[in-house]
Amino acid sequence: MSCMNNIIFIGFMGSGKSTVARRLSQCLSIPWVEMDALVYQKTETKNMHEVFAKGGEFLLRTTEIAIAQEYASQKNLIISTGGGVVLNKIILDFFKQAGGKVIFLNATFDTLAKRLEKDEERPLFKKDTNTKKLYEFRWPLYVNYADEILNVDNQSVDDIVKGVLNGL
Numbered sequence: 001m002s003c004m005n006n007i008i009f010i011g012f013m014g015s016g017k018s019t020v021a022r023r024l025s026q027c028l029s030i031p032w033v034e035m036d037a038l039v040y041q042k043t044e045t046k047n048m049h050e051v052f053a054k055g056g057e058f059l060l061r062t063t064e065i066a067i068a069q070e071y072a073s074q075k076n077l078i079i080s081t082g083g084g085v086v087l088n089k090i091i092l093d094f095f096k097q098a099g100g101k102v103i104f105l106n107a108t109f110d111t112l113a114k115r116l117e118k119d120e121e122r123p124l125f126k127k128d129t130n131t132k133k134l135y136e137f138r139w140p141l142y143v144n145y146a147d148e149i150l151n152v153d154n155q156s157v158d159d160i161v162k163g164v165l166n167g168l
Helices: 017-028 035-043 048-071 089-097 109-116 129-145 157-167
Strands: 007-010 032-034 078-080 101-106 148-151
Touching: 007 017, 007 089, 017 032, 017 078, 017 157, 032 035, 035 048, 035 078, 048 089, 089 101, 101 129, 101 157, 109 129, 148 157
Parallel strands: 007 078, 007 101, 032 078, 101 148
Antiparallel strands: none
16 A cells, blocks of 8 residues: 555544544554553553543643654554544644644534443543533634544444545
8 A cells, every 4th residue: 555644533532533543444454543542551551540540631641742743753544542632732733744634523512422421431521511511622622623524423433434535
């Protein structure tokens, strides 16, 4: 396969970034990088609860910056980010300056709440007004950084992947 720029998925918790990235990686036969997994590896933790217990959001965000710096200049990668990468402009700047294409998987808050109602692994997601405020705060940031916006409400993973492929 010829060399292509990285594809970076952004979106709120539960939007499908990891699932879509993994499937796209299989379709294109190129590697998939899961930023959260790299955060766990680099911070020697097992999940976000441990990351937050060890160093709070500061540890998470500084580790994400280091990962973005390390992977942005590589080619032929599908990268799924954590939901909060848009809080640190420098992370997406690294990816964009290296020619990466940023795709926002856009889902309504109600869709995300339904998808995550039984998920215990996300310390920042609770079905309450604070989480809705976090979503509303981040949403314009996702839109601002995105090269492409895909609406993923009521879409299957295969439909979303087809949408990504059509946009390439």
